[in-house]
Amino acid sequence: xxxxxxxxxxxxxxxxxxxxxxxxxxxxVKQFSPDIARLIVEFAFGDVYSRPTLDLxxxxxxxxxxxxxxGAESQLDFHINGALNVGLSPNExxxxxxxxxxxxxxxxxxxxxxxxxxxxxxRNVKLDSHIK
Amino acid sequence: xxxxxxxxxxxxxxxxxxxxxxxxxxxxVKQFSPDIARLIVEFAFGDVYSRPTLDLxxxxxxxxxxxxxxGAESQLDFHINGALNVGLSPNExxxxxxxxxxxxxxxxxxxxxxxxxxxxxxRNVKLDSHIK
Amino acid sequence: xxxxxxxxxxxxxxxxxxxxxxxxxxxxVKQFSPDIARLIVEFAFGDVYSRPTLDLxxxxxxxxxxxxxxGAESQLDFHINGALNVGLSPNExxxxxxxxxxxxxxxxxxxxxxxxxxxxxxRNVKLDSHIK
Amino acid sequence: xxxxxxxxxxxxxxxxxxxxxxxxxxxxVKQFSPDIARLIVEFAFGDVYSRPTLDLxxxxxxxxxxxxxxGAESQLDFHINGALNVGLSPNExxxxxxxxxxxxxxxxxxxxxxxxxxxxxxRNVKLDSHIK
Amino acid sequence: xxxxxxxxxxxxxxxxxxxxxxxxxxxxVKQFSPDIARLIVEFAFGDVYSRPTLDLxxxxxxxxxxxxxxGAESQLDFHINGALNVGLSPNExxxxxxxxxxxxxxxxxxxxxxxxxxxxxxRNVKLDSHIK
Amino acid sequence: xxxxxxxxxxxxxxxxxxxxxxxxxxxxVKQFSPDIARLIVEFAFGDVYSRPTLDLxxxxxxxxxxxxxxGAESQLDFHINGALNVGLSPNExxxxxxxxxxxxxxxxxxxxxxxxxxxxxxRNVKLDSHIK
Numbered sequence: 001x002x003x004x005x006x007x008x009x010x011x012x013x014x015x016x017x018x019x020x021x022x023x024x025x026x027x028x029v030k031q032f033s034p035d036i037a038r039l040i041v042e043f044a045f046g047d048v049y050s051r052p053t054l055d056l057x058x059x060x061x062x063x064x065x066x067x068x069x070x071g072a073e074s075q076l077d078f079h080i081n082g083a084l085n086v087g088l089s090p091n092e093x094x095x096x097x098x099x100x101x102x103x104x105x106x107x108x109x110x111x112x113x114x115x116x117x118x119x120x121x122x123r124n125v126k127l128d129s130h131i132k
Numbered sequence: 133x134x135x136x137x138x139x140x141x142x143x144x145x146x147x148x149x150x151x152x153x154x155x156x157x158x159x160x161v162k163q164f165s166p167d168i169a170r171l172i173v174e175f176a177f178g179d180v181y182s183r184p185t186l187d188l189x190x191x192x193x194x195x196x197x198x199x200x201x202x203g204a205e206s207q208l209d210f211h212i213n214g215a216l217n218v219g220l221s222p223n224e225x226x227x228x229x230x231x232x233x234x235x236x237x238x239x240x241x242x243x244x245x246x247x248x249x250x251x252x253x254x255r256n257v258k259l260d261s262h263i264k
Numbered sequence: 265x266x267x268x269x270x271x272x273x274x275x276x277x278x279x280x281x282x283x284x285x286x287x288x289x290x291x292x293v294k295q296f297s298p299d300i301a302r303l304i305v306e307f308a309f310g311d312v313y314s315r316p317t318l319d320l321x322x323x324x325x326x327x328x329x330x331x332x333x334x335g336a337e338s339q340l341d342f343h344i345n346g347a348l349n350v351g352l353s354p355n356e357x358x359x360x361x362x363x364x365x366x367x368x369x370x371x372x373x374x375x376x377x378x379x380x381x382x383x384x385x386x387r388n389v390k391l392d393s394h395i396k
Numbered sequence: 397x398x399x400x401x402x403x404x405x406x407x408x409x410x411x412x413x414x415x416x417x418x419x420x421x422x423x424x425v426k427q428f429s430p431d432i433a434r435l436i437v438e439f440a441f442g443d444v445y446s447r448p449t450l451d452l453x454x455x456x457x458x459x460x461x462x463x464x465x466x467g468a469e470s471q472l473d474f475h476i477n478g479a480l481n482v483g484l485s486p487n488e489x490x491x492x493x494x495x496x497x498x499x500x501x502x503x504x505x506x507x508x509x510x511x512x513x514x515x516x517x518x519r520n521v522k523l524d525s526h527i528k
Numbered sequence: 529x530x531x532x533x534x535x536x537x538x539x540x541x542x543x544x545x546x547x548x549x550x551x552x553x554x555x556x557v558k559q560f561s562p563d564i565a566r567l568i569v570e571f572a573f574g575d576v577y578s579r580p581t582l583d584l585x586x587x588x589x590x591x592x593x594x595x596x597x598x599g600a601e602s603q604l605d606f607h608i609n610g611a612l613n614v615g616l617s618p619n620e621x622x623x624x625x626x627x628x629x630x631x632x633x634x635x636x637x638x639x640x641x642x643x644x645x646x647x648x649x650x651r652n653v654k655l656d657s658h659i660k
Numbered sequence: 661x662x663x664x665x666x667x668x669x670x671x672x673x674x675x676x677x678x679x680x681x682x683x684x685x686x687x688x689v690k691q692f693s694p695d696i697a698r699l700i701v702e703f704a705f706g707d708v709y710s711r712p713t714l715d716l717x718x719x720x721x722x723x724x725x726x727x728x729x730x731g732a733e734s735q736l737d738f739h740i741n742g743a744l745n746v747g748l749s750p751n752e753x754x755x756x757x758x759x760x761x762x763x764x765x766x767x768x769x770x771x772x773x774x775x776x777x778x779x780x781x782x783r784n785v786k787l788d789s790h791i792k
Binding site: 033039040075 | 282358361362365368369370371372373374377391
């Protein structure tokens with residue numbers, strides 16, 4: 001029997017985020033609007049995130065870049081957590097912010113940095129001698 | 133003697149873009165406003181693009197993601213060319229666009245795709261059996 | 265005697281929002297800067313919102329779409345309340361968010377959804393069997 | 397046998413746009429990247445545009461609002477044509493632009509207006525005594 | 529007899545732009561949609577641009593900054609011309625672009641620069657020894 | 661001995677913001693990521709903000725305009741404070757918001773106004789008979 005798009009999406013999400021964040025985010029949306037939850041899981045994760053060509057680490061780098069550029073700070077902690085969970089180092093995550101500065105400017109970069117600082121503090125994650 | 137930030141920036145640019153594109157872009161800016169050209173070379177390329185932690189391929193993936201998200205189509209061909217020059221495959225470049233769809237929507241993705249199609253056609257580059 | 269643009273704006277606002285929200289928003293702006301309050305009432309509501317061709321329900325659907333696309337979450341609860349007050353159903357309001365997903369992506373849609381969930385909870389409004 | 401998401405999307409598109417525009421847009425994308433074309437047809441049109449709750453005219457009003465707010469001028473003519481095809485009047489389409497002014501400002505409104513003027517001229521469509 | 533908002537707007541516009549640009553822009557909009565033209569003249573120029581507190585030069589600096597930040601390149605030449613007409617020097621105009629770089633990034637700055645270069649070339653305007 | 665770019669940046673910052681805000685912002689970033697703090701000080705303040713051609717008051721007007729247009733509300737209080745510190749009047753600061761309305765719309769203007777109202781209240785600053 002073929003895996004459905006929804007199952008593929010959930011499988012992917014379970015690699016990226018903890019059960020706590022799953023409950024706080026996807027489940028909370030599902031209780032309010034099952035349709036929106038289904039579209040996220042099926043399309044964003046089942047169709048797109050589970051594609052080949054780029055690996056999960058690369059995908060999280062791209063997602064964070066896009067969210068930083070949008071200024072979508074309220075959606076960023078989900079993917080900062082996801083990035084750490086799929087094996088990106090704290091330095092790689094902060095490096096994304098630095099790399100974005102010439103393209104998006106400091107306000108978007110600093111807005112994102114505040115989210116990163118909170119997630120890192122909560123998970124007790126530290127930058128490794130982050131000096132050039 | 134230490135390499136200046138400007139020299140580091142130019143060195144980096146020479147890896148990324150051809151002399152023709154250098155002349156069409158950086159040099160054209162330099163003739164009009166030497167200060168702006170200098171700030172691009174020193175800051176965007178000398179300070180930021182030449183940092184360690186991420187490699188040139190990763191950086192071009194991030195830059196394209198940020199430009200797609202901004203809808204900065206007029207600045208995109210420079211980096212599509214750069215991405216091909218540093219060794220990204222056509223499929224990886226198009227995959228960035230696909231990965232961005234859930235974050236930025238189809239209008240930004242399709243606007244970017246038009247630029248990619250032109251650059252690929254001009255360089256006679258083709259997608260490799262781009263079917264999932 | 266002709267109705268002034270300001271009077272037309274206030275008349276329109278009284279159809280859209282409760283006295284409590286009027287006091288929290290328009291009046292608070294007026295105490296700080298009477299000019300800004302006057303420009304909002306006269307232009308946004310007196311000139312534009314009170315035009316014919318589209319009805320109030322259609323206008324609220326468009327306004328919410330524009331705010332979702334902008335990511336202007338802090339200004340959204342005013343118009344979610346307005347949309348309910350002019351007779352749009354909870355399902356129609358959530359449907360706007362779903363319709364926007366392919367154009368603006370999930371981050372803007374989910375940011376808006378958080379505001380909608382709060383307003384609906386506060387007003388004890390529920391989606392009607394929101395399953396396709 | 398159940399209609400696939402792709403078939404539902406194509407069915408919807410055939411109501412909205414002419415065969416000429418279909419060929420210029422969806423087919424052109426399909427030749428370059430079949431995956432992107434499939435995601436547009438299946439998700440944007442099969443999943444989202446074909447939902448109930450709002451009718452096709454309302455959906456085109458929302459789509460135009462979102463594109464105007466984004467400043468996605470290069471993607472706008474597709475939906476201005478679609479809006480006329482599903483039965484919106486020229487005045488209703490221009491009214492969307494006017495309604496957006498207080499939310500997005502004049503630059504986005506005027507950028508969109510240029511696209512509308514071109515589509516209307518090409519289709520020989522005129523505003524009906526567009527004076528308040 | 530009191531000056532109307534429309535007359536105040538036209539008076540202001542006549543200080544800012546040449547008859548040629550007036551015809552190309554405001555008049556062209558007016559022929560298509562008299563309502564939109566009236567809202568621009570009355571609100572943007574009659575109400576807002578003709579306010580005291582800031583002078584015309586300051587206002588053009590702010591307008592250009594906002595358009596650069598929006599990436600509204602198609603609306604920028606109107607105000608680059610306006611800025612020169614109210615007495616801003618070419619160097620002050622380019623300085624706005626440079627000042628914006630840390631806030632909006634290089635893509636928006638370079639997109640705007642292309643418009644400035646065209647307007648300056650058309651008017652045979654040159655930067656004055658633009659080297660720090 | 662030549663002043664370094666970092667020293668020039670710090671010197672400029674000391675004119676713009678109080679020691680308290682310096683500690684809350686730049687120092688907090690520095691403790692987390694010394695590289696990002698250094699890039700802000702060297703590039704945004706040492707290279708760009710300390711340029712001639714425009715004076716500090718003009719620069720703060722432009723910066724606020726850009727932040728309002730971006731909707732970067734979380735970064736705005738820093739520069740509202742900076743604007744007051746370099747001698748702009750409360751009325752001039754609010755006038756920037758009013759001038760931006762036709763370019764960015766009311767949602768961005770009102771989002772910014774909320775930040776201004778908080779800063780003015782905290783510093784006990786009032787508008788001077790802000791009636792046209």
